[in-house]
Amino acid sequence: MKTLKDLEVKNKRVLVRVDYNVPIKDGVVQDATRVDASLPTIDTLLDEGAAVILMSHLGRPKGGPEDKYRLAPVVEVLAALLQRDVRYVRDNPGSPEAAEALSDLKPGEVALLENVRFEPGEEKNDPELARRLAALGDAFVLDAFGSAHRAHASVSGVAALLPHAAGFLMEKEVRALGRLLESPERPYVVIVGGAKVSDKIKVIENLLPRVDKLLIGGGMAYTFVKARGGRIGESIHEDDQLDLARRLMEEFAGKIELPTDVVAADRFAEDADTKVVPIDEIPDGWQGLDIGPATRERYAAALQDAKTVFWNGPMGVFEFEKFAGGTNAVAAAVAGLEGAYTVIGGGDSVSAINRSGQADRVSHISTGGGASLELLEGQALPGVEAMK
Template sequence: MQNLESLDVSGKRVLVRVDYNVPMQGGVIQDDTRITASLPTLNKLLQGGASLVLMSHLGRPKGGPDPKYSLKLVADALSTALGRPVQFIASLPGSDETLAAVQQLQPGEVALLENVRFEAGEEKNDPALTAKLARLGDAFVLDAFGSAHRAHASVSGVASQLPHAAGTLLQTEVDALDKLINNPVHPYVVIIGGAKVSDKLLVIENLLPRVDKLLIGGGMAYTFIKARGGMIGESIHEDDQLDLARRLLGEYAGKIMLPTDVIAADAFSEDAHTQVVPSGEIPDGWQGLDAGPDTVRAYTAALQGAKTVFWNGPLGVFEFAKFAGGTNAVAEAVAHLGAGTYSVVGGGDSVSAINRSGQSSKVSHVSTGGGASLELLEGKTLPGVEAMK
């Protein structure tokens, strides 16, 4: 990929696609990792004498303005993080009003556009919108790794219209994840959690031949447990993935680890009654909502001595504090593996857990891209990455 060194940005207006799709609740940003992750690129461009026009999306608006998904609060947070004013431009990104506003920017000044997905043509990679967005800058930098797997107007579309380069974050992400695929140092341990096997099937299939151990947790574990004849009560599972789970268990029996015990609940609720039971003996009317203590010990032990570790997805219903113990334990274990281990954490809940543990600095790399990370690890080509070559 072309990097920032290939762009002369002095006195130029640089259009930067960032990923500020931050978790928001009650008008409060819950985790600013994606904002702070963009600062190295922004500071480098500003030090080079550029003015910056930042584009991002937030949430999933239906191709039109929706106050719930406005980036106004993000502009305020970015201003604090960047240590300089950030102008928020509330008009649609492709409008003449937005163009007029950014044309007034002076070197060293920063503007954040309103949610680019308010434009109906964004996700369609509409050529007309691409042309309008390209008017906003003299050069383009893609630093939104979390959106690099999307062939959208603001991601790969604009790159075809302007001199372009990959930002520091995008380059770092691609390099970090490449180490998980090409010649990883062994022993190599992967922890995969989350609700559905189908969501991460391709990652599992692509990584299994490369890893020494694959630790499976979260809701997807119950599909595997049922596939080998276990009783899973009312636990979430996918019947249409049972044959696949049986095949993987047969082919990679020595690599795949499943929970041996779980914390079962009589309802999907923070206030549910709970009991610890063997993972294949969950009573009718009960459901597994977290890894049990024996599983936590076994998974922690399996991580010891690993030289390469990748973790994506929670081991339980992380949203409920009562069922976050397994996820938090893995966060602690990964953080304490030491300098001799190359460790990567990706996925919203996993990132939140490692951040809450206060030890994210002890992990080699915390990925900002959920879907993009997974697609890269599936072996897919990312449109945004290709556009930077």
């Protein structure tokens, strides 16, 4: 990929696609990991004499402005992290008003455009929108790895119209995740959680031939348990994935490990009654919401000699403190590995590792979410291809 060292930016207006799709509650950013990850690129551009114009999406607005998806809460966080003023352009990014608001932006100054998904043409990679966005700058930097799997106007569309390069975050993400595919040091252990097998099946199928162990947790575990005849009560599962689960368990019997016990609840609530039961003996009316204590010990033991680890997806409903024990135990086990290359990928996994207080003890925390998974599925990402 072309990188920042390949781009001349002094006295130029540099349009930077960042990923500020962050959780916001009551107008306050709840997790600033993605904002913080963009700072090295922004600081470098400013130090080299550029005026920086940032653009990002947030959430899934329906083709027009929606107050709950405005980027205003991010401005305060970004300004505090950069320790400088950030100009907020509230008009739609491709509008004449936005262009006018940026007309006097000087080298060393920073502006943040409004949510690019307020423009109906963004997700369609509309050439006219790409042209209007490109007209705002003299060069383009893609530093939104979390959007690199989208052929959108603000990603690959603008890249085709301006001198361009990958930012530090993009470069770091592609290299870090590439290590998981290209000759990883062994033993190589992957931990996969989350609600659905269907969300992760492609990455599971691509990684299984490469790994030594695959540890499964979260809601997807119950599909595998039901597929082998276990009783899972009211636990979340996917009946249309049962045949696939059976095939994987047969084909990779020595690699796939499932929980042996779970924390079951009588309802989906933080104050539900709970009990620890074998995962294939969950009573009717009950549902598994976390891996149990025996499984936590087994998974921690399975990780002890690992040299490469990738973790995507929580082990249970970690948003409820009562069901966060399994996720926290895995976070502690991964973070405690000495001399191992450890990667956390996916939005919920990032939130989980941050909540656990172990984030500074892992090798790489991916901001990519879906992009991380698609890269590990072996797909070519439009944003990555556009930077070549």
